[in-house]
Structures are given as structure tokens and as C-alpha cells.
Amino acid sequence: MQRLYFSNLALCRKRPATAFAVMDNKPLLMLGLPKGSLQDSTIKLFGKAGFNISVSSRSYRPSIDDEELDGRFVRAQEVSRYVEHGYFDCGLTGQDWVKENDSDVVEVCSLVYSRASNKRSKWIIAVPESSTVQTVKDLEGKRIATEVVNITRQYLKVNGVNAEVEFSWGATEVKVPDLVDAIVDLTETGNSIRANKLRIVDTILYTNTVLIANKVSWENPAKRKKIENIALLLTSALEANSKVGLKLNIEKSKLEAILADLPALRNPTINRLADESWVAIDTILDEKVVREIIPELKERGAEGIIEYPLNKVVF
Secondary structure, three states: OOOOOOOHHHHOOOOOOOOOOOOOOOOOEEEEEEEOOOHHHHHHHHHHHOOOEEOOOOOOOOEEOOOOEEEEEEEHHHHHHHHHHOOOOEEEEEHHHHHHHOOOOEEEEEEOOOOOOOOOEEEEEEEEOOOOOOOHHHHOOOEEEEOOHHHHHHHHHHOOOOOEEEEOOOOHHHHOOOOOOEEEEEEOOOHHHHHOOEEEEEEEEEEOEEEEEOHHHHOOHHHHHHHHHHHHHHHHHHHHOOEEEEEEEEEHHHHHHHHHHOOOOOOOEEEEOOOOOEEEEEEEEEHHHHHHHHHHHHHOOOEEEEEEEOOOOOO
16 A cells, blocks of 8 residues: 655645645545644544544544545644645644745634633743742743744744744753753643743744635535534534533423523423413523523422433534
8 A cells, every 4th residue: 555655845845835736636625633632632522413434543543424524634734734735625733833834724703612621721931939030021032942933033023022932853852951041832721831830921923723625625515515514513513512401391480580581592392281370491501501400400309300411502
């Protein structure tokens, strides 16, 4: 079997969106998936959206239970370049890497999820707790290590600061203060920053996962429709993560008061029961309020209260 090798050197040179031939035969779409920290959460999200993706531990080529889809796992840092150049019709990567690579692609939708949480991550400037650096201006003449060299240089330029920015291959937080004066690193919770006795000076960029598309593929009606459908299913699966369904029975005489206080996503569904003095309510609400709502509903006479999980919520 012929193996496919990627040339990072070649990808560093900007090419037009048509540099590679976008696939016009089945499978309809070639999909770029992020390998590494986002891999498992991406597979889980696609599963909830209705796409079963399986991959062996040593393989970069997944099996997808949709004959119109094929894909490859590559580093998130590289996905936007392969999408721009046409090897992938669409792909998932971070907004930060689209900006770092200056990739000319279509951002189809924003997907706020990551390995550790469903919150946006941020690129921050950090220094040792004992450092004299208090603001970005204090970085004048200093040395900074980061994976996002272009983003950092642009940030320093905007702030009128001249500093040396060097690429870091990883474990960036351990390089201060012995090797560099400051770092620009990605954080979700800030735990790693605190654990390494670092202090945040400023936030450079907030970022999250995005679904992006090649511009040529986006102009193809069949490909665009498929990409839009994937976007709809992924966003609805993410939306369902924070919501639950709730069913309950209540006396009709108490219905108006209950509806006035029920924080429903939309007007809830009301159904009559065999006992015409009672009705059934079916609604969707934020999961975080359920623990407060259920005891209150019980106190106000609700019966048969059922909370159930959701796979997708489509607005």
C-alpha cells in the first residue's frame, strides 16, 4: 500500500486555493480531523452528531460510517493549510491556527469544545511570579518562546514592542526563567500556569475550534450542502450538551403559574391526560437549573417528573 507523506516545508509556502485538485468523485468530501489533544473529543462530538468515526491507535486514516465522507487525522496546526490548498474539502481546527497560518479559507461555524471543557481557550503571555515584567511594554528587548510565532509578533507590533520571539516545540511553560524571559502559551483552566509558578501578564487571543472549508469546495453546491449539514449536526450536538428534556404532570388549575416560572427554551408542549383535570408538560431547559427547578416543581404539586438527556438541539 502506498503511503501518503506530507511535506511541512512545501506547506510553508503560500499557494492558491486551487493548488491541489479538490475531489469531485465519491467520497464527496475529504475531511481534515485534528490529531492529538482534540482527537477523542472530536470523535465523541461526531458520534453525538450521528457519525461513527473509528480509528486504530497507529492509523491516521479513520473509518467513517458515511459513504460520502473520507478523512485523515493530522495535527490541528496543519489542518487549515491543507484545507486552503485543497487536499481537504473541509476540516476542524482552532481559530488560532487559521490566524497563525494566515489561511485563506471559509469559516463555516464555531464549535466551542476542547479536551478539558466546553469553554474557549486563550493564548496568554506569562512570566515567572518573581519577574519584574508587569505589562507588555516591559517585554522590550526580552526573549519570548511560543508555538504561535506569527500571532505573537503581530501582537508585539501592535503594542510597539521589540522583542525576540522564538518557536517552541512544546513544554513551553518550563522554559522560563532559565531559557527565556516570557512565554506565550495556550490555557483552558490556568492550572498549568499556576502549577509552574507563572503569572499572566496579558491575554493575546481567545480561540476555539472551527469548521472551515476550502473556497473551491464551498462553491460546489453538493459539497457546500454536505458541509452545511455537518455544521448543523455538530452545532446541534454541542448545544444539547448543556440542555436536558423535562417531563412532568401538573393539575390544570396550577398550569398558568407553573408556566410563568418555568425557564423553557421555547413555549413548552402541553398535552391532556386521561384525567382531564391534569396536563403533561414537556420542555427543554438548561441543565444547570434543573437541580433547582425539580424540587420546586415537586413542592408545587408536580408528579411524574422525568429528566432525560438530549443528543441534538436544533434552533
